[in-house]
Amino acid sequence: MSKKLISFIDITKSYGDNIVLDELNLYVRENEFIxxxxxxxxxxxxxxxxxxxxxxxxxxxxxxDGKDITCLPPNERNLNTVFQKYALFPHxxxxxxxxxxxxxxKKSRDYIEDKIRYALKLVNLEGFGDRSVDSLSGGxxxxxxxxRAIVNEPKVLLLDEPLGALDLKLRQDMQYELIRLKNELxxxxxxxxxxxxxxxxxxDTIVVMNQGYIQQIGTPEMxxxxxxxxxxxxxxxxxxxxDGIMVQDRVVSVLGVKLPCVDEGFGSNRPVDVVIRPEDVExxxxxxxFMEGDITSVIFKGVHYELDILVNGYEWLVHTTQLxxxxxxxGIRVIPFNIQIMNKPESEDEEAVEIDA
Amino acid sequence: xxxxxVSGLYLAVIFLFLYLPILVLIxxxxxxxxxxxxxxxxxxxxxxxxxxDETIMNALIMTLQITLAAAVIxxxxxxxxxxxxSAMKRRNRAIMLGATNxxxxxxxxxxxxxxxxxxxxxxxxxxxxxxxxxxxxDIPYVILNVLPKISQANRYTYExxxxxxxxxxxxxxxxxxxxxxxxxxxxxxxxxxxxxxxFSITFFTKGAGVNTLSTMLYTELRKGIRPxxxxxxxxxxxxxFFLLLLMxxxxxxxxxxxxxxxxxxxxx
Amino acid sequence: MRRLMRQLLAGPYLVWIAGFIILPxxxxxxxxxxxxxxxxxxxxxxxxxxxVHVKSILLSLKLGLSCTVxxxxxxxPLAMILSSFRFRHQSFVVFLFILPMWMxxxxxxxxxRLILANSGIINALLVRLGFGPVKLLNxxxxxxxxxxxxxxxxxILPIYNSMTRIKDDIIEAARDLGAGxxxxxxxxxxxxxxxxxxxxxxxxxxxxxxxFVISDLLGGGKVLLIGNVIEQEFMQGTxxxxxxxxxxxxxxxxxxxxxxxxxxxxxxxGAAVW
Numbered sequence: 074m075s076k077k078l079i080s081f082i083d084i085t086k087s088y089g090d091n092i093v094l095d096e097l098n099l100y101v102r103e104n105e106f107i108x109x110x111x112x113x114x115x116x117x118x119x120x121x122x123x124x125x126x127x128x129x130x131x132x133x134x135x136x137x138d139g140k141d142i143t144c145l146p147p148n149e150r151n152l153n154t155v156f157q158k159y160a161l162f163p164h165x166x167x168x169x170x171x172x173x174x175x176x177x178x179k180k181s182r183d184y185i186e187d188k189i190r191y192a193l194k195l196v197n198l199e200g201f202g203d204r205s206v207d208s209l210s211g212g213x214x215x216x217x218x219x220x221r222a223i224v225n226e227p228k229v230l231l232l233d234e235p236l237g238a239l240d241l242k243l244r245q246d247m248q249y250e251l252i253r254l255k256n257e258l259x260x261x262x263x264x265x266x267x268x269x270x271x272x273x274x275x276x277d278t279i280v281v282m283n284q285g286y287i288q289q290i291g292t293p294e295m296x297x298x299x300x301x302x303x304x305x306x307x308x309x310x311x312x313x314x315x316d317g318i319m320v321q322d323r324v325v326s327v328l329g330v331k332l333p334c335v336d337e338g339f340g341s342n343r344p345v346d347v348v349i350r351p352e353d354v355e356x357x358x359x360x361x362x363f364m365e366g367d368i369t370s371v372i373f374k375g376v377h378y379e380l381d382i383l384v385n386g387y388e389w390l391v392h393t394t395q396l397x398x399x400x401x402x403x404g405i406r407v408i409p410f411n412i413q414i415m416n417k418p419e420s421e422d423e424e425a426v427e428i429d430a
Numbered sequence: 431x432x433x434x435x436v437s438g439l440y441l442a443v444i445f446l447f448l449y450l451p452i453l454v455l456i457x458x459x460x461x462x463x464x465x466x467x468x469x470x471x472x473x474x475x476x477x478x479x480x481x482x483d484e485t486i487m488n489a490l491i492m493t494l495q496i497t498l499a500a501a502v503i504x505x506x507x508x509x510x511x512x513x514x515x516s517a518m519k520r521r522n523r524a525i526m527l528g529a530t531n532x533x534x535x536x537x538x539x540x541x542x543x544x545x546x547x548x549x550x551x552x553x554x555x556x557x558x559x560x561x562x563x564x565x566x567x568d569i570p571y572v573i574l575n576v577l578p579k580i581s582q583a584n585r586y587t588y589e590x591x592x593x594x595x596x597x598x599x600x601x602x603x604x605x606x607x608x609x610x611x612x613x614x615x616x617x618x619x620x621x622x623x624x625x626x627x628x629f630s631i632t633f634f635t636k637g638a639g640v641n642t643l644s645t646m647l648y649t650e651l652r653k654g655i656r657p658x659x660x661x662x663x664x665x666x667x668x669x670x671f672f673l674l675l676l677m678x679x680x681x682x683x684x685x686x687x688x689x690x691x692x693x694x695x696x697x698x
Numbered sequence: 699m700r701r702l703m704r705q706l707l708a709g710p711y712l713v714w715i716a717g718f719i720i721l722p723x724x725x726x727x728x729x730x731x732x733x734x735x736x737x738x739x740x741x742x743x744x745x746x747x748x749x750v751h752v753k754s755i756l757l758s759l760k761l762g763l764s765c766t767v768x769x770x771x772x773x774x775p776l777a778m779i780l781s782s783f784r785f786r787h788q789s790f791v792v793f794l795f796i797l798p799m800w801m802x803x804x805x806x807x808x809x810x811r812l813i814l815a816n817s818g819i820i821n822a823l824l825v826r827l828g829f830g831p832v833k834l835l836n837x838x839x840x841x842x843x844x845x846x847x848x849x850x851x852x853x854i855l856p857i858y859n860s861m862t863r864i865k866d867d868i869i870e871a872a873r874d875l876g877a878g879x880x881x882x883x884x885x886x887x888x889x890x891x892x893x894x895x896x897x898x899x900x901x902x903x904x905x906x907x908x909x910f911v912i913s914d915l916l917g918g919g920k921v922l923l924i925g926n927v928i929e930q931e932f933m934q935g936t937x938x939x940x941x942x943x944x945x946x947x948x949x950x951x952x953x954x955x956x957x958x959x960x961x962x963x964x965x966x967x968g969a970a971v972w
Contacts, residue, residue, distance in 0.1 A: 451809030514708025
């Protein structure tokens with residue numbers, strides 16, 4: 074395991090009555106691609122801005138490379154930010170934009186020229202140095218913003234929803250581009266996004282946040298396969314989240330049907346959240362299923378069909394590669410390993426907010 | 431925090447500089463002594479004698495007439511012109527805008543003199559010549575306020591309205607007008623501001639017996655200052671204050687209504 | 699077809715341009731280049747070389763430039779302070795600067811006369827403090843003071859406008875790349891407000907250069923600007939041809955100063971007042 078490069082210790086930040094971060098603790102390892110993921114207002118951008126030096130926390134400390142940088146202004150921190158809306162300087166050429174930080178550090182002319190050439194090559198925009206900012210497309214401006222940051226050789230690159238303003242295809246291309254850059258540069262990336270697909274594709278570690286609290290920290294696989302609560306499950310991909318009762322170890326009751334599962338230690342007759350991914354639901358003949366219901370909608374999604382199946386008043390979301398007809402009566406099954414049991418949130422703070430899928 | 435104090439202090443000094451003369455006039459308007467430095471007690475008599483003063487009242491009425499007439503006429507001509515110019519090809523548009531810039535950028539005194547030279551060749555100086563002169567320097571402000579609104583406006587909505595069977599007039603009223611009216615309104619305001627405050631151009635284009643407040647004051651000031659003028663200043667300031675406050679309130683409300691449709695969602 | 703119809707709406711204005719913008723310029727040029735009996739002459743233009751006229755145009759340039767420089771020095775920090783305050787309604791700021799303009803400027807200048815007079819408020823204070831009356835009126839400096847007072851909002855508003863258009867993240871990006879406050883001011887804020895500064899300079903310098911009322915009211919007839927000379931040719935003298943000739947020269951000065959400013963305004967946009 075590589076060493077901890079950045080630690081957030083008990084960070085609290087509020088604007089007026091609105092507490093944005095509450096006693097946040099988090100560390101970032103060297104050379105890690107870490108993503109802060111969550112809906113609008115979850116505190117992810119504030120966390121990044123505290124690291125960048127644009128906000129000062131009300132309480133708590135930020136340790137960077139062994140030093141307390143909590144009160145250090147942004148221009149004295151050895152990290153650089155790629156801004157959401159590029160924030161290129163409109164009155165400067167592309168080369169001047171890239172050279173900005175180096176000129177402040179009083180680097181030699183030759184060094185700066187070399188760096189500009191290197192950076193433009195790195196982001197696949199060779200020969201764009203003399204162009205003006207507004208002659209570039211959104212994707213190109215984004216690349217220049219990255220080039221402008223990395224020529225300063227920061228130990229950490231902060232990226233604030235850098236792909237948010239790009240269209241879908243470009244966004245996917247840039248995801249691979251960013252992974253390549255990260256590997257070539259060998260530095261730490263701290264990435265902020267609300268797009269779970271982006272987070273799953275690129276990150277070494279994902280930090281899921283909601284309403285100022287960290288919900289879960291883990292690898293993309295962990296976060297997707299073993300969400301710790303209904304919020305994470307709902308935010309990462311589509312899920313069926315049902316109210317259930319843990320009857321005893323390895324038995325959960327959902328919609329009045331007792332199902333075998335693998336979880337233990339929840340006690341007996343406790344209310345729990347039951348999470349089942351739509352691709353884990355199998356469709357079988359009515360008599361073979363745990364429960365049976367009617368298909369109310371079928372939508373073709375390319376790789377699979379998305380079905381709604383109405384069972385005892387609950388509409389299940391199911392992914393399948395086989396075609397069924399609307400109105401067909403079917404049974405559904407889930408293997409015990411694919412049933413996730415979670416504690417219900419205890420306090421209002423932990424309450425999962427409704428989010429748009 | 432020192433920085434904040436210095437900033438605040440600087441701001442206060444500038445505003446004192448801008449508002450001190452107005453404050454002095456207001457205080458003097460209630461002063462029962464003709465002296466400028468001695469407080470002789472509170473009085474309203476300068477106000478009553480101000481209202482009875484024919485020179486002041488005539489100039490006030492003349493000013494309001496010219497300002498309003500010039501602002502209304504230039505708003506109509508200017509708005510129509512802006513719509514026309516927006517439909518023109520690049521070269522013609524450049525020519526029209528170039529001509530529009532002439533009264534805007536030229537020295538007032540030169541504009542005034544050249545108009546006067548033209549007027550005396552064909553007619554006598556009087557109310558009408560002043561009005562024409564005011565309209566001439568008002569129109570550019572209207573055009574410059576309306577034109578950006580027209581280019582921002584969605585041209586397809588107007589065509590869609592025609593496509594759906596609206597007459598051009600109805601389509602304009604229902605579709606184009608709501609999009610440009612804030613520009614027309616601020617153009618009108620600019621025209622009022624410019625007309626109200628103009629001296630030089632009125633001075634050269636007015637005939638004998640025609641006096642706006644500016645030209646009346648210019649003659650009066652050479653004779654010496656009467657306390658009635660303090661009362662007049664106070665009244666004008668209050669009028670301006672309430673009118674501008676009203677308009678500010680109006681535009682704020684528009685902003686807020688607009689914002690209501692696009693709630694500003696703070697990102698994370 | 700429909701496009702043509704729309705263009706026709708500019709018709710009344712086109713007539714207005716021809717009649718009241720182009721034609722008057724023609725008339726003043728005609729007067730400037732003819733004698734009283736209609737013969738062509740270049741004498742009225744050349745009259746600017748007359749020592750009296752040279753003196754007044756130099757004084758006008760001097761006072762106009764001083765006024766512009768003072769306005770710029772006062773307005774720039776002010777615009778920075780105002781834009782750092784982040785008023786919820788920017789229109790309120792504009793309101794505060796427009797409000798005095800709605801009260802006749804003749805009255806406000808009159809008030810300054812009261813304040814600055816030998817028997818005025820400031821001197822009354824000074825006498826009480828034992829500094830004796832100081833001559834504050836009827837000097838060239840008083841005229842510059844009055845011009846600054848009258849034209850300052852025209853410098854503040856365009857600069858303030860261009861400053862509020864600079865997005866926060868641009869400043870943050872510069873800071874992120876290592877720039878301190880001075881670098882940000884010199885490399886980011888200043889270049890991005892040049893068009894506002896240019897508009898401000900034009901809007902202050904042209905009226906200051908050509909003013910004749912302020913010099914009349916605060917200069918006590920002792921400060922003779924080129925505007926005063928021209929005014930006197932029309933209102934007191936009878937030599938309209940000479941007055942027109944000097945007006946044309948003044949026009950050339952205005953055009954020249956704008957041409958100079960345009961060289962600096964790379965954006966070509968220029969910021970509107972509001």
